[in-house]
Amino acid sequence: MKILSNGSAYGLRALLYLAAKGDTREFVSIGEISEQLDISFHFLTKVLQSLSQKDILVSYRGPNGGVALARAPETIRLSEVVLILEGEDYFEKCLLGLPGCGDQAPCPMHYRWKHWKASIRSEFESTTLADLKEPELLKHLRWAT
Amino acid sequence: MKILSNGSAYGLRALLYLAAKGDTREFVSIGEISEQLDISFHFLTKVLQSLSQKDILVSYRGPNGGVALARAPETIRLSEVVLILEGEDYFEKCLLGLPGCGDQAPCPMHYRWKHWKASIRSEFESTTLADLKEPELLKHLRWAT
DNA sequence: TTGTTTTAAGATTTAATAGTCTGAAAACTG
DNA sequence: CAGTTTTCAGACTATTAAATCTTAAAACAA
Incomplete structure (x- = not known):
């Protein structure tokens, strides 16, 4: 991973x-x-x-x-560094790589993934x-x- | 991501x-x-x-x-599929890419990362x-x- | 001023990932 | 049997990420 x-x-x-x-x-x-x-x-x-x-x-x-x-x-904050080096859309991407995936048209993994992503994001944002x-x-x- | x-x-x-x-x-x-x-x-x-x-x-x-x-x-299980396609060491890798990182010689992110990794892994293992x-x-x- | 040490910028090379193509081999159809 | 449809196996090409190399520009020191 x-x-x-x-x-x-x-x-x-x-x-x-x-x-x-x-x-x-x-x-x-x-x-x-x-x-x-x-x-x-x-x-x-x-x-x-x-x-x-x-x-x-x-x-x-x-x-x-x-x-x-x-x-x-x-x-x-770690998040700031990562967003600069990986790109601003770092926390936006679909796990299955589907460009149109989102709350409107969720892929089968969307909500689970959204949840994990958010928790990692908040850790990155709160860690300096x-x-x-x-x-x-x-x-x-x-x-x- | x-x-x-x-x-x-x-x-x-x-x-x-x-x-x-x-x-x-x-x-x-x-x-x-x-x-x-x-x-x-x-x-x-x-x-x-x-x-x-x-x-x-x-x-x-x-x-x-x-x-x-x-x-x-x-x-x-998702974990089974991912391990086959990504390699058996998928859940073992250090966030900072350090080959020697582990409980013995933890990088500054090791324990946090270990924790997140474990939670994603267990989700992958329990989702079919x-x-x-x-x-x-x-x-x-x-x-x- | 001339030379040295350092970052800046970008061209070039190498390696890894992603994707394409070709020629089989297996299974069916008539 | 000959022809078609499919997966199988592996060579090939293209694209992106990673790493290297070269030349410049800034700052200092003698």
Whole structure:
């Protein structure tokens, strides 16, 4: 059950890395993040770029440059990040992929699916980066030492 | 939020079509299903073949041949179908895509995700084709008339 | 100013998914 | 038997997602 694309997962991991790293508002280079989390540098750059364009990150070029959270971790909700990276219709899609499915013309799975989707959505909306910040982060944001 | 591949969605729709079509144990041609549900014939053939190899469908060649449910709709659970079409590890994957994530080395989302996954899984396990059988099926298994 | 470090932008390549096509093999029909 | 209808098996093509590469632009440092 893959509900996030690689890009979204990478983006979330990078944000959690930043959130956990510290309250020091210093820029962290994408090189460091990609190395620590073992994510392709160029691909991660692209993902983080789209977060920089949307008030999730701020970026700065040159030596000692990098990216930093644009706002306090308490105010960055998972839902916001996912909608940016996966598209605004992320929570709208029919389980069976039927474009016309909805309350008017529900597919056989519609109401059940609607229910699960809503519960995941509300979790994503009520969970912020701060809620997931943890001390042992590095150990848990990559798959090997 | 696309949690099923196109192939799985097509397979489920075809099964629901068969289930709703009738308790008459007649073979229904894949041509009819693909036409009624507006799914590529050849692609659907491939999907249904893998269900025929796994005791979900039985198939028969020649005139008046086709496919039919191998068992009563009450006994065919969504989870079974999805595991066949998406792979046995469908309910095992980490939200952030980390291969080593688990109770021993949980990623920041692990326990939340584990919880949601379990609830969807149990719904898939307790829902059978019979539960989803509905009279107005055709209207709701395709997106246009 | 020249060189280094960093993000930005976008072209290109690779891999995975989705979909198409062709030629069988099985079962029926006359 | 010859011809038709169907599934079966696998090669092939197309589309999208994922990853890489290249060149630029911004910021700093000597």
